[in-house]
Amino acid sequence: MPEPLINLLSLDEPQMGALVRSLGWPSYRARQILRWLYRHRVRDIEKMTDLSLHDRTTLAAIATVQRSSCRTVLSSQDGTRKLLLTLADGMAVESVLIPDEDRLTLCVSTQVGCLLDCTFCLTGTLGLRRSLKTHEIIDQVLTAYEHVEKADQQITNLVFMGMGEPLANYEALEAAIMIITNKSWGLGWSPRRLVVSTAGLASRLEKVAALGVNIAISLNATTEAQRQLLMPAASRIASLQSLLMTCRHVSTLARRRVTFEYVLLAGINDQPADAQRLIALLQHLPCKVNLIPFNEFPGSRFRRPPDTDVLRFQTLLRQGGLDVFVRKSRGQDVLSACGQLGNLSTAVATTPLVLTASESRC
Ligand code: SF4
Numbered sequence: 001m002p003e004p005l006i007n008l009l010s011l012d013e014p015q016m017g018a019l020v021r022s023l024g025w026p027s028y029r030a031r032q033i034l035r036w037l038y039r040h041r042v043r044d045i046e047k048m049t050d051l052s053l054h055d056r057t058t059l060a061a062i063a064t065v066q067r068s069s070c071r072t073v074l075s076s077q078d079g080t081r082k083l084l085l086t087l088a089d090g091m092a093v094e095s096v097l098i099p100d101e102d103r104l105t106l107c108v109s110t111q112v113g114c115l116l117d118c119t120f121c122l123t124g125t126l127g128l129r130r131s132l133k134t135h136e137i138i139d140q141v142l143t144a145y146e147h148v149e150k151a152d153q154q155i156t157n158l159v160f161m162g163m164g165e166p167l168a169n170y171e172a173l174e175a176a177i178m179i180i181t182n183k184s185w186g187l188g189w190s191p192r193r194l195v196v197s198t199a200g201l202a203s204r205l206e207k208v209a210a211l212g213v214n215i216a217i218s219l220n221a222t223t224e225a226q227r228q229l230l231m232p233a234a235s236r237i238a239s240l241q242s243l244l245m246t247c248r249h250v251s252t253l254a255r256r257r258v259t260f261e262y263v264l265l266a267g268i269n270d271q272p273a274d275a276q277r278l279i280a281l282l283q284h285l286p287c288k289v290n291l292i293p294f295n296e297f298p299g300s301r302f303r304r305p306p307d308t309d310v311l312r313f314q315t316l317l318r319q320g321g322l323d324v325f326v327r328k329s330r331g332q333d334v335l336s337a338c339g340q341l342g343n344l345s346t347a348v349a350t351t352p353l354v355l356t357a358s359e360s361r362c
Pocket of ligand 1: 121122125164165218
């Protein structure tokens with residue numbers, strides 16, 4: 001049985017160094033190959049033209065560049081695009097491109113399904129199929145690059161808010177962030193243009209903040225009881241009080257504001273009393289609040305509040321001194337809006353879908 005080929009995308013810099021050493025090559029070759037993979041995004045060793053033909057043949061005998069295949073792109077009427085990637089084991093993962101004025105944000109997934117069980121989230125209903133490997137996270141970015149280049153566009157922001165809880169897959173997430181921000185051979189992003197969103201794995205917040213990225217907390221509740229109802233698993237991992245205490249600490253340490261995401265659910269957490277409690281909880285915490293009117297999906301038990309209630313909630317928070325924004329729902333017709341990711345990954349479509357409107361998660 002021949003040895004399976006090494007996927008070059010699965011190697012980090014030290015592993016690539018070990019590979020080139022094992023071939024008797026100078027150590028700078030490792031960076032040359034990494035540059036081909038991430039700067040030039042080649043899918044074929046043959047295209048690494050600053051390696052001699054002999055070296056390319058030697059490398060191709062033991063290694064390959066194995067990318068996921070992008071099998072479906074759904075386009076919403078508002079310009080949001082949902083990309084469905086099929087992984088090597090046949091599982092599928094979704095990422096979303098969201099245009100907004102001069103910004104184009106890529107929302108990346110870190111798991112197939114999710115370990116947590118937030119009751120307002122479609123991804124949560126899938127359970128955890130598995131965590132993504134580093135190269136599967138990066139592959140979503142590389143695929144999105146290729147997709148937007150065709151339309152002569154550039155991705156300006158990158159958010160880890162797709163399927164899964166990023167901090168439950170911390171090692172792969174950190175390694176992916178290192179590649180995305182590596183200025184020598186990686187994608188060269190400033191960490192300031194990256195956001196990692198978590199449902200509240202408080203013990204890992206300090207570590208992720210040290211990477212220089214922005215942090216968003218999916219809060220959604222103002223009492224422990226409400227959080228237990230809406231985010232049962234997350235509330236068992238960290239209480240509301242301990243989560244907010246960690247946020248205070250991290251924000252001081254990183255000298256940066258924390259973003260709190262708050263999904264508004266009609267009649268559940270959108271009342272004036274909720275707003276008053278939220279103001280009290282976030283007092284003296286350098287932060288901003290993103291309100292996300294709930295994006296309904298088939299079978300969801302919650303309802304989206306009317307715009308007047310959303311506006312009332314926002315006004316109350318503003319009056320309480322909070323910096324608060326209402327996040328526009330994007331891509332609802334293709335289920336790419338917050339809380340709506342997961343439909344394609346399960347019902348993997350083999351025929352093109354016809355869309356009338358857009359779906360995603362928080
Ligand atoms: S909201 Fe986030 S953490 Fe909660 S179930 Fe959905 S994907 Fe998982």
